[in-house]
Amino acid sequence: MQYMLTNDAMQIANEWQKYKGYTVRPLDSTTSYYQKIIRDNIQKENFLIYGGTPEIRSIFQNYSLYVTLLDRSEEIIRAMGYLTLERVPIASNESFIKENWLCIEETKRKYDLILGDDAINMVRWCDFDLFLYNAHRLLVEDGLFVCHLLVKPYDHFIDQDFFDIVNQYHRKTILSQFDLASRLNFICYDKNSYAMGWQRTITMLGKKRLAVLNTQFDFVDTFKFCNSQFYCPPQMQFEQLVQRYFKIVEIFYPHEHEYCLFEPVYCLQRK
Numbered sequence: 290m291q292y293m294l295t296n297d298a299m300q301i302a303n304e305w306q307k308y309k310g311y312t313v314r315p316l317d318s319t320t321s322y323y324q325k326i327i328r329d330n331i332q333k334e335n336f337l338i339y340g341g342t343p344e345i346r347s348i349f350q351n352y353s354l355y356v357t358l359l360d361r362s363e364e365i366i367r368a369m370g371y372l373t374l375e376r377v378p379i380a381s382n383e384s385f386i387k388e389n390w391l392c393i394e395e396t397k398r399k400y401d402l403i404l405g406d407d408a409i410n411m412v413r414w415c416d417f418d419l420f421l422y423n424a425h426r427l428l429v430e431d432g433l434f435v436c437h438l439l440v441k442p443y444d445h446f447i448d449q450d451f452f453d454i455v456n457q458y459h460r461k462t463i464l465s466q467f468d469l470a471s472r473l474n475f476i477c478y479d480k481n482s483y484a485m486g487w488q489r490t491i492t493m494l495g496k497k498r499l500a501v502l503n504t505q506f507d508f509v510d511t512f513k514f515c516n517s518q519f520y521c522p523p524q525m526q527f528e529q530l531v532q533r534y535f536k537i538v539e540i541f542y543p544h545e546h547e548y549c550l551f552e553p554v555y556c557l558q559r560k
């Protein structure tokens with residue numbers, strides 16, 4: 290499945306600029322947390338990122354640390370490169386491996402630290418186990434996996450009516466367009482598959498209804514090229530599963546928006 294609905298690298302980069310502050314990209318507090326973990330492990334040698342998250346790549350560029358990027362799409366990785374500190378498709382401290390996270394070949398190289406910003410959410414819930422098993426295989430003994438993910442939102446958010454959300458936004462009980470965007474996704478959450486996604490929300494709510502919102506931001510225009518689909522399990526189920534392979538060292542929550550309640554960052558240590 291194509292992650293962005295365009296192949297033009299500059300257009301992908303420009304679209305991604307629009308996503309700042311929304312759940313798609315790490316917030317400042319999350320980026321600071323990543324920076325702290327990388328700084329704490331700066332003496333290590335082998336680092337890996339699932340995906341091409343510009344904020345994480347910029348930290349490695351800043352420290353001139355060599356890092357491997359693992360993703361099935363070279364196009365996305367190269368496009369994201371324009372949003373990093375170096376502003377190049379692949380920087381001199383980076384190497385790219387094109388691979389599906391669910392079928393990673395046996396490799397002699399093991400990593401000390403892996404970071405994945407909403408990467409696990411990209412695979413179906415039934416594949417989370419395989420994703421975690423592969424992350425475990427890629428790590429050295431005691432290696433760390435920093436796993437940021439979206440988990441299932443509250444049921445009363447999922448069951449809410451669209452116009453109720455619009456009213457709350459106008460009454461300012463939904464404080465920002467960043468939370469508004471997430472709350473619209475929440476009402477389109479599929480309780481069976483745990484899926485959410487921008488195109489799913491646009492299709493389910495319809496462009497006409499979403500046009501009601503066109504006050505400060507235009508949901509359809511902002512996300513029309515983002516084909517990201519994320520699977521967000523109940524947090525307890527995720528924690529049960531993760532402990533097959535990892536010890537939970539720490540859970541960090543970003544704090545800028547209400548949606549951060551459902552966006553824990555797990556610092557996991559290989560068992």
Ligand SMILES: C[S@@+](CC[C@H](N)C(=O)[O-])C[C@H]1O[C@@H](n2cnc3c(N)ncnc32)[C@H](O)[C@@H]1O
Nearest residue numbers: 292313340360361362365389390407408411517
């Ligand atoms: C890091 S993830 C998440 C980004 C963002 N936070 C979001 O919510 O859309 C985006 C990346 O996942 C990659 N991706 C998705 N599924 C993949 C898979 N099974 N194997 C490798 N890369 C995958 C896409 O190519 C894309 O570059």
